[in-house]
Amino acid sequence: MRIGVFICHCGSNIAGTVDVRAVAQAAKGFADVVYASDTMYACSEPGQEGIIQAVREHNLDGVVVASCTPRMHEPTFRRTVERAGLNRYCFEMANIREHVSWIGKDTERNTIKATELVRMAVEKLRRNRPLTPKRFDVTKRVLVVGGGVAGIQAALDCAEGGQEVVLVEREQSIGGKMAKLDKTFPTIDCSSCVLGPKMVDVAQHPKITLHTMAEVESVSGYVGNFQVTIRKKARFVDWEKCTGCGLCMEKCPSRKAPDPFNEYLCTAPTINIPFPQAIPKKAAINPETCIMKQKGKCGLCAKICPVKCIDFDQQDELVTVDVGAIVVATGYDLFDWHKYPQYGQGRYPDVITSLQYERLLSASGPTGGHIKRPSDGKEPKTVVFIQCVGSRDRSVDRPYCSGFCCMYTAKQAILTKDHIPDSQSYVFYMDIRSPGKAYDEFTRRAMEEYGAQYVRGRVAMIYPKGDQLIVRGADTLAGTQVEVAADLVVLAVGVEAARGAAVLGEKLRVVPDQYGFFVESHPKLRPVETNTAGVFLAGACQGPKDIPASVAQGSAAAAKVLALLVKDQLESDPQVSRVTPARCVGCGKCVQTCPFGAIKLVEDRFGNPKAEVVETVCQGCGICTVTCPQGAIQLEHFTDNQILAEVQALCPPRIRVNYAS
Amino acid sequence: MRIYDLATAEQDFIAEVAARSHQDVRTCYQCGNCTAGCPYTFVYDYSVSQIMRLIQLGQQETVLRSKSIWLCGSCQSCTTRCPNRIDVAKIMDVCRHMARERGYATEREVKLFADSFLRSVERHGRAFELGLMVDYVLHSGKVFTDLDLAPTALARRKLPFQPHPIVGRDQVERIFQRFRQGGAHA
Structure with missing residues (x-):
């Protein structure tokens, strides 16, 4: 083999703490290396041209680039060597940035380590062979998990782009958190007026299949060919027939269960349509509070239903669907503020969450849009808002900023003044974070035009006095304590990962961060991709996000899906397992251990059982190669011989053994 | 009002408070939770959060000559409420000790x-x-x-x-x- 080695400076990123010239010089002495040089930026256009030229001039048939992580630029350099006329798998990368220059300051030792990593890469490359990827068909359908505003946007954009969409939503209606909001900042436009039409579009779009009250049961397969099983939970109503007339809701005698859509501020009938704009507008029965389901008698809804759609015997239904891509848009949930002792832990009914306050403000809420406090239904004249409840607080393991609470608190202060002109709002804040377009002006309006009194400090105590709540906090700008007697206290509760996100992440092989938010592939350059090919992220499941950001990400994820599904075929990575039939004894252990079901047993022409790898299914994880007692399965480009050669390059044995492939 | 020269922050003082209290005073982000819960604020010359800030600024004289560090009752409200898990009461204690060592007794x-x-x-x-x-x-x-x-x-x-x-x-x-x-x- 004739190998060329290129050591990248990466500006001063590598050259700052690694003597790149010395590494290149040392590389010239490695086996099969006929050319070695250092280059300012290997990934730049002149850098890549330099590699191509060297390949041609020195008649190279293998290339090693020592630079950053292969996650960054391996695809770049594979394309470079391909343009130079080589097989793109006759290429190896040594990571001397993340693994060397960024983590060590000692130039001498860094240079030694970099040289050794390059020696390993050369030894590995010497045993590489040209590989050709296989092609496979793509299923032109996308699964969107989560029907909040991000999922709705992703679904609509994918459908408009011509792809079939399956939208799965856990709740009875799509709409997510946005459907619960009254108005939206910074324009004070009605939330359901802007979201409603989009929800209707989802229901009416011929390319979108909607499953609500459904969850993803299991996922198998890989990019382009996922098999997804969806569990549609029993709703005890035949939605084919239900017209959403609501007669059953009026007659249902069991109506004491708290209403989750209204954030448990009021009760709802057991057979219910959560809100007037619900999509689909179909009734469902909660079996836990249904008298018929619990005691076996009642059935009033079945009697009153004009289309006879009640079915008390309905069971969960499993639906299987093949998709080529998956968009995860599972959103967020709210921090449980009861962890804080200083806000009463639920002892005071007039301490409520911001989302509960939204329901009080909403015309479709339990009070018909009139602000009435939960304890006695009185109109509050003094409202205290407390920000950062479960945000930026290490003591409750929520050190991050939830991002949009500053804005919705300003909005709620404005709306409070709109609803009750003789009211006074107080906002306890730590910092006001309003970096969006027209956001800071909006918070200033809350203070200047609507007279909200902003107090910079936190609240340490709430206690009742008469029918009011005394809120004691600090004003750090005045440097002292402040107290205010409030009729209502609204807690701007922070954002946390949606419940169930961890379980779903496991099914989709999408990794959550330490707080449960899904991790994107690259924080800047691949914000909606995940490290599992074909699975994309949208909205607050990736981190706290307001509506515009969620919508933007929904569209971004859709663009990624469309770019993927526009291809009829995809190439599979050929760095997969390969069976040496002569060695295989047909024990089938590899078949059992393969997590992807990529290995099957076949018979050779003598009728002996032999393992066979389905190349397009194999993900190259290597579990089979360590399982095989015969060493008959080898992972291409990660063969035992290659790994041993790398180890030998790193720590040469006293007696030289020839590990030539 | 006194003008503090930011450049003359006494780093030794900050380090000594940190070392003797085993607390990282840099983690304080001035939310005011300690002041909000402190029952002695009404007699203090500097509120607890201000003392924390003055320590961050290395204002040794102001802190060690303050009345607040002597009037603190060590009730631990500040420590309990601190979102950054700083033992603020311990820091008040340490400051009182340091003031005594330097012969200060404002109260x-x-x-x-x-x-x-x-x-x-x-x-x-x-x-x-x-x-x-x-x-x-x-x-x-x-x-x-x-x-x-x-x-x-x-x-x-x-x-x-x-x-x-x-x-x-x-x-x-x-x-x-x-x-x-x-x-x-x-």
Whole structure:
């Protein structure tokens, strides 16, 4: 083999703490290396041209680039060597940035380590062979998990782009958190007026299949060919027939269960349509509070239903669907503020969450849009808002900023003044974070035009006095304590990962961060991709996000899906397992251990059982190669011989053994 | 108002407070939760969060000459509420110790009372209330302080005329001796 080695400076990123010239010089002495040089930026256009030229001039048939992580630029350099006329798998990368220059300051030792990593890469490359990827068909359908505003946007954009969409939503209606909001900042436009039409579009779009009250049961397969099983939970109503007339809701005698859509501020009938704009507008029965389901008698809804759609015997239904891509848009949930002792832990009914306050403000809420406090239904004249409840607080393991609470608190202060002109709002804040377009002006309006009194400090105590709540906090700008007697206290509760996100992440092989938010592939350059090919992220499941950001990400994820599904075929990575039939004894252990079901047993022409790898299914994880007692399965480009050669390059044995492939 | 020169922040002071309290004062982001819960704010010259800020700014003189560090009752409200898990009460404590070492006693009576208390404990192994009172009155000259409480306290037999010696009084005394020899922080 004739190998060329290129050591990248990466500006001063590598050259700052690694003597790149010395590494290149040392590389010239490695086996099969006929050319070695250092280059300012290997990934730049002149850098890549330099590699191509060297390949041609020195008649190279293998290339090693020592630079950053292969996650960054391996695809770049594979394309470079391909343009130079080589097989793109006759290429190896040594990571001397993340693994060397960024983590060590000692130039001498860094240079030694970099040289050794390059020696390993050369030894590995010497045993590489040209590989050709296989092609496979793509299923032109996308699964969107989560029907909040991000999922709705992703679904609509994918459908408009011509792809079939399956939208799965856990709740009875799509709409997510946005459907619960009254108005939206910074324009004070009605939330359901802007979201409603989009929800209707989802229901009416011929390319979108909607499953609500459904969850993803299991996922198998890989990019382009996922098999997804969806569990549609029993709703005890035949939605084919239900017209959403609501007669059953009026007659249902069991109506004491708290209403989750209204954030448990009021009760709802057991057979219910959560809100007037619900999509689909179909009734469902909660079996836990249904008298018929619990005691076996009642059935009033079945009697009153004009289309006879009640079915008390309905069971969960499993639906299987093949998709080529998956968009995860599972959103967020709210921090449980009861962890804080200083806000009463639920002892005071007039301490409520911001989302509960939204329901009080909403015309479709339990009070018909009139602000009435939960304890006695009185109109509050003094409202205290407390920000950062479960945000930026290490003591409750929520050190991050939830991002949009500053804005919705300003909005709620404005709306409070709109609803009750003789009211006074107080906002306890730590910092006001309003970096969006027209956001800071909006918070200033809350203070200047609507007279909200902003107090910079936190609240340490709430206690009742008469029918009011005394809120004691600090004003750090005045440097002292402040107290205010409030009729209502609204807690701007922070954002946390949606419940169930961890379980779903496991099914989709999408990794959550330490707080449960899904991790994107690259924080800047691949914000909606995940490290599992074909699975994309949208909205607050990736981190706290307001509506515009969620919508933007929904569209971004859709663009990624469309770019993927526009291809009829995809190439599979050929760095997969390969069976040496002569060695295989047909024990089938590899078949059992393969997590992807990529290995099957076949018979050779003598009728002996032999393992066979389905190349397009194999993900190259290597579990089979360590399982095989015969060493008959080898992972291409990660063969035992290659790994041993790398180890030998790193720590040469006293007696030289020839590990030539 | 005094103008603080940011460039002359006394890094040694910040480091000493941090080392002796085992707290990282940099983690304070001035949310005000400590001040919000502090029951002594009404008598302080600088609120707790301001003391924290002045420490961050390395303003040794201002902190160690403040009244607040002497008036802190160590009730731990600040420590309990701190979202960054800073033991603020401990920092107040450390500042009081440092002020004493430098001979500052902005709240003279608080210092004198603490001294009287410690003398009483050293001598009797526990506080002897009447002796403590006499000691404090002699040192402070405040004859009439809390005199109105005396009839009630006497009637309830909370002010015995004889000290109650405890078992192991000598051991308590040795603690004081060890402290004087050991050069431990006051």
